[in-house]
Amino acid sequence: MTLLHNFQARALVLALGIFTAASASAQSIDLNRIFSIGRDAVTAVTGVSEEEELTMGREIAGRMLGAAPMVNDAALQTYVNRVGRWVAAQSERADLPWRFAVINTASINAFAAPGGYVLLTRGLYDILDNESQLAGVLAHEIGHVVRRHHVTVLQKSAALSAGAQLAQRDNRSALVNNMIGTGAEVFARGLDKSAEYEADAIGVVLAARAGYNPFGLIDVLHKLAARGASDGSLALLFKTHPPPGERLGQLGEALTPNMARLPAGTNPDIRRVAAGAGPMRAAQPLPEGARGLTAQQPQEKSKPKDGGGIGIDPGQLLRGIFGR
Amino acid sequence: MLKVVRGIVGGVVRQFAGRLSVLCLVAGMAGVSLAEPVTIERDSALRAEPRTDAGVVGNLAQGAAGNAVARQGAWVQVKSGAVTGWLYSFNVRFGAVSTGAGEGSGTGSALGRVFGPRQRVNVTATIGIRGLDEEDLKQAKLDAGQLQELDGFAASLEQAEAHANQVGLSANQVEYLAQPAQSGGESGVQQ
Numbered sequence: 001m002t003l004l005h006n007f008q009a010r011a012l013v014l015a016l017g018i019f020t021a022a023s024a025s026a027q028s029i030d031l032n033r034i035f036s037i038g039r040d041a042v043t044a045v046t047g048v049s050e051e052e053e054l055t056m057g058r059e060i061a062g063r064m065l066g067a068a069p070m071v072n073d074a075a076l077q078t079y080v081n082r083v084g085r086w087v088a089a090q091s092e093r094a095d096l097p098w099r100f101a102v103i104n105t106a107s108i109n110a111f112a113a114p115g116g117y118v119l120l121t122r123g124l125y126d127i128l129d130n131e132s133q134l135a136g137v138l139a140h141e142i143g144h145v146v147r148r149h150h151v152t153v154l155q156k157s158a159a160l161s162a163g164a165q166l167a168q169r170d171n172r173s174a175l176v177n178n179m180i181g182t183g184a185e186v187f188a189r190g191l192d193k194s195a196e197y198e199a200d201a202i203g204v205v206l207a208a209r210a211g212y213n214p215f216g217l218i219d220v221l222h223k224l225a226a227r228g229a230s231d232g233s234l235a236l237l238f239k240t241h242p243p244p245g246e247r248l249g250q251l252g253e254a255l256t257p258n259m260a261r262l263p264a265g266t267n268p269d270i271r272r273v274a275a276g277a278g279p280m281r282a283a284q285p286l287p288e289g290a291r292g293l294t295a296q297q298p299q300e301k302s303k304p305k306d307g308g309g310i311g312i313d314p315g316q317l318l319r320g321i322f323g324r
Numbered sequence: 325m326l327k328v329v330r331g332i333v334g335g336v337v338r339q340f341a342g343r344l345s346v347l348c349l350v351a352g353m354a355g356v357s358l359a360e361p362v363t364i365e366r367d368s369a370l371r372a373e374p375r376t377d378a379g380v381v382g383n384l385a386q387g388a389a390g391n392a393v394a395r396q397g398a399w400v401q402v403k404s405g406a407v408t409g410w411l412y413s414f415n416v417r418f419g420a421v422s423t424g425a426g427e428g429s430g431t432g433s434a435l436g437r438v439f440g441p442r443q444r445v446n447v448t449a450t451i452g453i454r455g456l457d458e459e460d461l462k463q464a465k466l467d468a469g470q471l472q473e474l475d476g477f478a479a480s481l482e483q484a485e486a487h488a489n490q491v492g493l494s495a496n497q498v499e500y501l502a503q504p505a506q507s508g509g510e511s512g513v514q515q
Contacts, residue, residue: 065467079487
């Protein structure tokens with residue numbers, strides 16, 4: 001059901017197949033094969049398959065929603081999906097089952113998960129002035145998905161898990177722990193700055209293609225730069241990203257020779273969050289008040305039910321404009 | 325607890341009002357068209373109008389200070405000393421702080437902060453929400469109910485196009501930008 005289980009199951013099936021075909025006589029060859037299977041399962045030739053990407057993205061997005069549920073404003077969520085889908089339609093992955101949501105946290109951030117899941121925080125949404133800025137932020141996230149930046153991260157983790165399989169192939173739970181433990185470290189520096197810069201450049205272009213003022217993203221980066229790292233709502237963002245000022249500099253360099261080619265576009269009004277909207281009621285409710293509007297004190301963190309997750313740290317894997 | 329929140333909100337509102345009054349002093353009666361302090365990030369020509377083919381009325385060097393007096397698309401109009409002209413907004417930084425390097429230390433000015441939030445937001449609604457931190461993300465467990473809800477909000481291509489038509493957007497052909505050369509950019513990121 002989970003990604004890791006999928007991979008393990010598949011590796012097991014494949015390994016069994018190899019054992020059957022080659023008999024038990026060639027142990028060293030089997031080890032090599034197992035190593036390459038571990039890698040191939042994730043990497044394939046050009047990356048994970050779209051189906052795998054979707055499975056993975058859904059798991060990660062679902063976990064993110066477990067940390068911060070959607071804002072309880074159906075009209076807003078519908079609106080954001082229409083804007084996002086329109087922008088995504090300008091990309092080379094227009095046909096992914098794109099999903100967009102505003103999640104109920106005051107942090108200023110946005111996240112992209114594989115397969116077309118894009119989550120934007122309420123804290124970020126609230127500082128946007130118009131739909132072009134929204135489009136710019138979404139387009140940056142769409143850029144991460146389109147270029148499969150997270151796949152790069154997974155390829156690295158696959159190499160890790162292959163190594164782990166060699167060392168610990170008889171001990172599944174040790175393997176899982178190994179992946180979680182070391183995986184997080186890899187994810188923490190999995191994407192270098194160039195991926196963020198690339199997503200910024202794509203963000204400007206996709207917004208322009210969609211007919212928006214192409215510079216909405218630049219406006220947002222200015223807002224972030226002006227707030228500075230001391231703004232608590234930006235803590236995670238500043239921790240995981242090049243400073244917005246540097247991103248503006250990079251974007252400026254890429255844009256300057258091309259400014260004449262960019263259409264002026266328009267700045268439609270943005271839809272505001274409905275007054276008084278709180279977190280959307282979840283079918284699997286969070287601990288009472290854990291992320292509610294009235295929670296002023298950190299609540300005791302809910303522990304994951306078991307160790308049977310996918311062995312991927314969503315916090316590290318989620319990519320954002322503002323979150324990596 | 326509620327009192328605490330009220331206190332915070334009150335404080336924010338008071339602070340905000342204080343900033344507003346400062347702004348009014350700076351900007352006269354101009355209301356929204358504020359004069360915001362800016363620092364020039366990169367040597368730039370100032371143009372008479374927000375167009376690349378407009379005449380150059382002056383030059384500002386990196387580190388020069390001025391005030392942004394208007395914005396239009398990617399352009400910002402800056403007054404610095406005796407000269408006023410337009411340059412790309414990505415070549416300035418708002419707030420009276422110099423260069424991107426000091427940015428990490430969080431020196432956003434009061435004016436910059438006002439530029440940031442553009443406060444027509446529901447302050448009381450947002451202020452009580454706890455932020456997300458890394459630990460939250462690490463601990464997070466999947467919420468299947470939320471995923472189902474999310475599916476319900478998905479837009480079809482037709483719905484997306486209908487929205488675009490409604491707000492007057494039309495698609496353009498625009499090539500991706502060539503990325504400037506990166507130092508040390510690896511990790512298999514496609515160009």
